[in-house]
Amino acid sequence: MDFAPVPALVKIVLLVVGAVVAAVALRGTPARDRHDLWLLVIAGTVVLPLAGLLFPAYFFKLPATWVAIAAPRSSRGAVLLGLVWAAGAVVTALRLVPGLVALRRIRARATGLRRPDAAEVLATAGRLAGVARPVTLLVSEAVRVPATWGVRNPVVALPAAAAHWSVERLRLVLLHELLHVRRRDVLVEILLEAVTVVFWFHPAVWLAAGQLRLERERTCDEAVIDTGARASDYCAHLVEIMRAAAHGSGIVVGAGMAAPSTLEYRVRALLDEPRGREPRRFPLRALVIVAGAAAIYGLGMLTPCLHVP
Secondary structure, eight states: OEEEEOOTHHHHHHHHHHHHHHHHHTTTSOHHHHHHHHHHHHHHHHHGGGHHHHSOOEEEEEOGGGGGGTOOSSHHHHHHHHHHHHHHHHHHHHTTHHHHHHHHHHHHHOBOOOSTTHHHHHHHHHHHHTOOSOOEEEEETTBSSOEEEOSSSOEEEEEGGGGGSOHHHHHHHHHHHHHHHHHTHHHHHHHHHHHHHHTTTOHHHHHHHHHHHHHHHHHHHHHHHHTTOOHHHHHHHHHHHHHHHHTOOOBOOSSOTTOTTTHHHHHHHHHHOGGGGSOOOHHHHHHHHHHHHHHHHHHHHEEEEEEEO
């Protein structure tokens, strides 16, 4: 018998559906548990297409009527699909260019934060965040909301209004951004961009990437609250920063503290779900990691095939 392997794209769908169910079950737990869950899913999108090389295969037969979804029936069809994928990947990658150009322009034209307490507040936030390495603090008219970028030389950029912020607001903002630095979230963002370029056509991958970004911000929010900040005060600062950004003329770059697409959900989570700020439970986090890895391994072993007459 001849068999045509079903693309791993179906496995990715199953993996994301399972993650959605698991994320619902993890409501009320620390956000970093769900963050780790979605990070495993993103890793799985990379691993599953390579499963044939990494895992022993277990084949089972699917109905012959499903052959249409298996693979193109001709080399011409395969070439056409390849060209469509390449064109989509190029377009998806090109969408990143304006942001990269903007980052270079901001870095070149921005200035330091001109206020006498800037160095002291940055040092305090660094101690609370656990960041010991140097971080460049910039202010720019082109930045609407606080943002962080850079892997080897991290940069925190603030809007021009930061020169007039209260000490508390400045400290909380810098603490949030420095938590991104400590967690090396920029590396995760690079991975997300690479995965979405490769799987530009796959809605499940975009869903997983969006959930990972959301839980990343919630993780930093909860870490700020864990340092002793009041959730109501912190949320008030988030809302005020976003309100000012709505009337600004700058752009949103990097990992924005008050990104419009996540703000409402994050504020509600902090104010309405106090269980999300309970002490971290390592066994549960370990269980999430083990279960996620087992799911990826299990899906990688299963290789459904279609009988080709």
